[in-house]
Amino acid sequence: MSPFLPFEVIAAFRFLVEGRRQSLLTIIGAAVGVSVVIFMASLLAGVQANIFNRVLSTQAHIVISPPEEEALPVRKHEADLDIALVQKPAQRLRSIDQWQAIVANLRKRPNVTAVSPTVAGAAFAVLGDVANPVTLTGIEPAGFFRIIDLKEKIVSGTADLTPEGILVGTKLAADLGLTVGEKLRVRTNKSADSGGDQTFVVDGIFDLGNRDANERSTYVPLRAAQSLLGLSGGITTLSVNLDDPYTAETVAEDLRNSLDVNAESWIKTFEQVFTALRTQSTANYTIQFFVGVAVALGISSVLVVSVVQRSREIGILRAMGASRGRIRRVFLTQGATIGLVGSIAGSLLGIGFIVLWRLFARNPDGTEFFPITLQPMLFLRTGLIATMTGVLTALLPAQSAARLNPVDAIRG
Amino acid sequence: MAERNGPVLKLEGVRKSFNIGTPAETEVLHGIDLVLERGEFCALIGPSGSGKSTLLNIIGLLDRPTSGRLLIEGKDTQGLDDAAQTRLRGHSIGFVFQYHHLISAFSAAENVMMPLLLDRGFPNAAMRTRAEDLLSEVGLEKWKNNPASHMSGGQQQRVAIARALAMKPALILADEPTGNLDTKSADDVFAMMRRVNVEQGTTFLIVTHNMELAAQTDRIIEIVDGRLRESHGAA
Numbered sequence: 001m002s003p004f005l006p007f008e009v010i011a012a013f014r015f016l017v018e019g020r021r022q023s024l025l026t027i028i029g030a031a032v033g034v035s036v037v038i039f040m041a042s043l044l045a046g047v048q049a050n051i052f053n054r055v056l057s058t059q060a061h062i063v064i065s066p067p068e069e070e071a072l073p074v075r076k077h078e079a080d081l082d083i084a085l086v087q088k089p090a091q092r093l094r095s096i097d098q099w100q101a102i103v104a105n106l107r108k109r110p111n112v113t114a115v116s117p118t119v120a121g122a123a124f125a126v127l128g129d130v131a132n133p134v135t136l137t138g139i140e141p142a143g144f145f146r147i148i149d150l151k152e153k154i155v156s157g158t159a160d161l162t163p164e165g166i167l168v169g170t171k172l173a174a175d176l177g178l179t180v181g182e183k184l185r186v187r188t189n190k191s192a193d194s195g196g197d198q199t200f201v202v203d204g205i206f207d208l209g210n211r212d213a214n215e216r217s218t219y220v221p222l223r224a225a226q227s228l229l230g231l232s233g234g235i236t237t238l239s240v241n242l243d244d245p246y247t248a249e250t251v252a253e254d255l256r257n258s259l260d261v262n263a264e265s266w267i268k269t270f271e272q273v274f275t276a277l278r279t280q281s282t283a284n285y286t287i288q289f290f291v292g293v294a295v296a297l298g299i300s301s302v303l304v305v306s307v308v309q310r311s312r313e314i315g316i317l318r319a320m321g322a323s324r325g326r327i328r329r330v331f332l333t334q335g336a337t338i339g340l341v342g343s344i345a346g347s348l349l350g351i352g353f354i355v356l357w358r359l360f361a362r363n364p365d366g367t368e369f370f371p372i373t374l375q376p377m378l379f380l381r382t383g384l385i386a387t388m389t390g391v392l393t394a395l396l397p398a399q400s401a402a403r404l405n406p407v408d409a410i411r412g
Numbered sequence: 413m414a415e416r417n418g419p420v421l422k423l424e425g426v427r428k429s430f431n432i433g434t435p436a437e438t439e440v441l442h443g444i445d446l447v448l449e450r451g452e453f454c455a456l457i458g459p460s461g462s463g464k465s466t467l468l469n470i471i472g473l474l475d476r477p478t479s480g481r482l483l484i485e486g487k488d489t490q491g492l493d494d495a496a497q498t499r500l501r502g503h504s505i506g507f508v509f510q511y512h513h514l515i516s517a518f519s520a521a522e523n524v525m526m527p528l529l530l531d532r533g534f535p536n537a538a539m540r541t542r543a544e545d546l547l548s549e550v551g552l553e554k555w556k557n558n559p560a561s562h563m564s565g566g567q568q569q570r571v572a573i574a575r576a577l578a579m580k581p582a583l584i585l586a587d588e589p590t591g592n593l594d595t596k597s598a599d600d601v602f603a604m605m606r607r608v609n610v611e612q613g614t615t616f617l618i619v620t621h622n623m624e625l626a627a628q629t630d631r632i633i634e635i636v637d638g639r640l641r642e643s644h645g646a647a
Binding site for chain 1: 526
């Protein structure tokens, strides 16, 4: 007996070792439960991180655009409203007022990591007699790449835009038969005289992982887009990235209120994705909860049986001077031990599952579906919860052991 | 503090009823008065159902009387809460049961240590030494590391006696200690209890059906229908 361990711990260990088959089965039960929780949580975190990554790699956290144009009713008296029809005007391509001041304001905010002015509008990519509709985006490459890392998505050529350069998606390149170095005309609804028709050289071809985006997105230097879209010196959107993407909606709201602009967070833009992810998380937590309940019931039932089996020994211990508290703690320690050992074994098993998943769950080309990372906090949290569950489920059997009347217990 | 000179045990008008307040209420003990002096070696006899076990449980602080007083080493047990009773029981009373009841997950020596461990909370070398000394007193020093469950009935009962002695209690209550043993082992165990009584002055109250055994004690207390009848002082 170690002089550093109290009676409760010594007795709990001895009882667990003596009933080793029972203990082992319970620990295996707890371990399987813990491994399922760890594996599912890791998988979910992997899936969600992957989705977020994909979304955020082609999307700024907040996009600022000019406030919508509103038609003002000619008459303002309420009494006239029933005869006045106020028709919503079509939104023209407009620049954000005082955008340099807004940029300066944004850059002063500590949670803003990048701001990039862009100008975006509709255009046609023309090659011979084929004219494909595209979204023309004018960018300042250095700032823009800090928000959307196009460099990573280039499949041929380079992302370094020359003054007459253009970046196109793989789909558009395929449709028009474009390769790097070839020329491409871009036309807007401005007349050719006012700069609405320019010829670019394809600097690079990118793959955004989305067919639509690969067909419609084109990037040119900011100045070129400004003249093509007739917005000299103006910009249509400000892309903003934050240190914490999940605060985007709060920050966007603050911007709307303080700057009189239209600010939309990626959370709003991808609301459906968010809802789907939330549902997924809820389903996952529900499963984890019931796994926990099953494990708890397993531990509890084994301890209840153990109390019945050991009732005579408990009676003797009580007769020899063991307080009710000591008896209670012996069984609580057993519960905690099963939970703790089960969670350690379960963590190892969970790591095993994750390793197997990474080995076998792969795309046809051999790359991983998505990266699953081992999160130390998840293991710590699950271990803690499992141990607590062990203690909580041991409460009832421990209490019944402590309440045993020694006379009845010894008589059996 | 317990008195070291007064009687080890004093019962005054102890009554015990079961199923109180129901139509099935029965009084099992009808006003028991009993004094056991230090160093007495007594037998408690009586037919089945006479209230022997109930009396033993009350004396052992495992059960409470319905009325009357019980003093252990001069200390009134009335009004003691469960924790205080448990402490007093651990310090003043040793138990030897018919079915020895060792804790099977522990070795012989560890079983003997158990009352000390329960009292202090953490094991230490002194406890171990005391347990081994006690085991050699009962002739089992070679078996000290044996799991309790791997010993014969006689051996286990000797371990149980050693365990009952661990806290140097003033009183040892033995409930049919030889009832489950063959004649040779029974004689050994009885002789051992007698030796402890003589050498250490420990008071013994031995419940037995065996009149031959009872006759070898100093005093026989007979209980019939919940009342005491002092028989005779043995040799």
